[in-house]
Amino acid sequence: MTTIETVEKCMRHIAPHVENMDTKVTIVGSGAVGMGVATALLIQEISKNVVLVDMDGKRVAGEVLDLQHATPFLSNSQVSGGTDYTLTKNSRVCVLTAGVRQDVGESRLGLVQRNVEVFKKIIPAIVEQSPNCVLVVVTNPCDILTYVAWKISGFPPERVFGSGCDLDSARFRALLAQKFEVAPNSVHGNIIGEHGDSSVAVWSGVNIAGLFVKDIHPAIGTEEDPERFIDVHKAVIQGAYDVIKLKGYTSWAVGYTVANIVKDILDNVYAVHMLSVNVAGLYGIKESVFLSLPTILGSKGIHEIILLMLNDEEQQKLQESAKLLWDIQKDLVF
Incomplete structure (x- = not known):
């Protein structure tokens, strides 16, 4: 007997499950900052649908699995993620934390051009999947990269801003x-x-x-x-x-x-x-x-x-x- 057959014997199917879209939040980058945002969203029950995206497939898979194991303590929030931006479709908010990490003694402004190259890959993919989302830029240098995100996305100014000060x-x-x-x-x-x-x-x-x-x-x-x-x-x-x-x-x-x-x-x-x-x-x-x-x-x-x-x-x-x-x-x- 397969698992599906067991489920069908346990309950009567009435309607398909519906993904919770009202609070869907995508976090791009599963590093320390991205995971700090994710855990704060989940612990405070701000979002019922958190998606993590990262170019490092192994890392993001591990973080998603770890958080999924905690969902019984998080009001059964949905946590998913991977390297595929289609997972982010129809997000209400997209938080950008991906980028090159700031080194000890390095100013935020020293990161500029390296992180611009990262944004050139990320933002078009987000815009394609969630054309009506609000973009929140966290990656440093935050102010300049918010300008970059605004220019690349083509979004109106009210929907692109940085976490800033x-x-x-x-x-x-x-x-x-x-x-x-x-x-x-x-x-x-x-x-x-x-x-x-x-x-x-x-x-x-x-x-x-x-x-x-x-x-x-x-x-x-x-x-x-x-x-x-x-x-x-x-x-x-x-x-x-x-x-x-x-x-x-x-x-x-x-x-x-x-x-x-x-x-x-x-x-x-x-x-x-x-x-x-x-x-x-x-x-x-x-x-x-x-x-x-x-x-x-x-x-x-x-x-x-x-x-x-x-x-x-x-x-x-x-x-x-x-x-x-x-x-x-x-x-x-x-």
């Missing part, structure tokens, strides 16, 4: 919370600009319960500050490098950050995130570069960009961040 802002809030000895979700502060060394801390907006710290401590975030709040921003920039130096890669913080982004797309909650978006025409920036600004996120992707009231110094730093990226971006071949 959402993680940087989370690190910022966590470190500020330690100084003020309050919960991280009770401290409000944003990192904007490049997801990298030229990021901008918006000290003018740091507040606790609406109390703007700059009003009582005007020197905050400057080198003249005796309390050295500026070191908090420096620690945010250094954070990824420290993790890579200690364990070889980043995974958990970025995984939970991206899972939270995906959740707010699927739930259509219009939440605010610090995401990498096209800033041409904003803050005196003329070029189509992607930098992080507070954005309102819903089911179609980016719905609005919040225009912060930056002071002159913050706006100048944002412009410098844009110039730094454009000087590299303008010479890319893709």
Whole structure:
């Protein structure tokens, strides 16, 4: 007796099974970051249908099998994957984590052209299978590769963005919370600009319960500050490098950050995130570069960009961040 015959004797077939498409999320890349995203999506029950794609067939098969064995503890979520992009068909969200890993001491910008070549292979395959998806770029250098993804995909700007400074802002809030000895979700502060060394801390907006710290401590975030709040921003920039130096890669913080982004797309909650978006025409920036600004996120992707009231110094730093990226971006071949 075959297995199928046994199943038929155990139950009466009424209708075919239907794949859960409402929360289908594809993750391209089954490395540390991709698996960080996948596990965060599954553990928090954000997606009932997670697909992993990787050029390394053996690796992705092992990761899929491992996660499938855990599905009895994950509300029976569906996990699949492989090297074939047809598995990703009709995904609601596609998260791009594939690329060359950042080496110890290597800046994010040093990865540019190598990862452009990777995207030239990945993105057309995604677009073919899921022409209506939202593309979330995580691969570093995130801002430039978001621009590359936007150009290659041909998608409208609201459906292509990078995870950008959402993680940087989370690190910022966590470190500020330690100084003020309050919960991280009770401290409000944003990192904007490049997801990298030229990021901008918006000290003018740091507040606790609406109390703007700059009003009582005007020197905050400057080198003249005796309390050295500026070191908090420096620690945010250094954070990824420290993790890579200690364990070889980043995974958990970025995984939970991206899972939270995906959740707010699927739930259509219009939440605010610090995401990498096209800033041409904003803050005196003329070029189509992607930098992080507070954005309102819903089911179609980016719905609005919040225009912060930056002071002159913050706006100048944002412009410098844009110039730094454009000087590299303008010479890319893709």
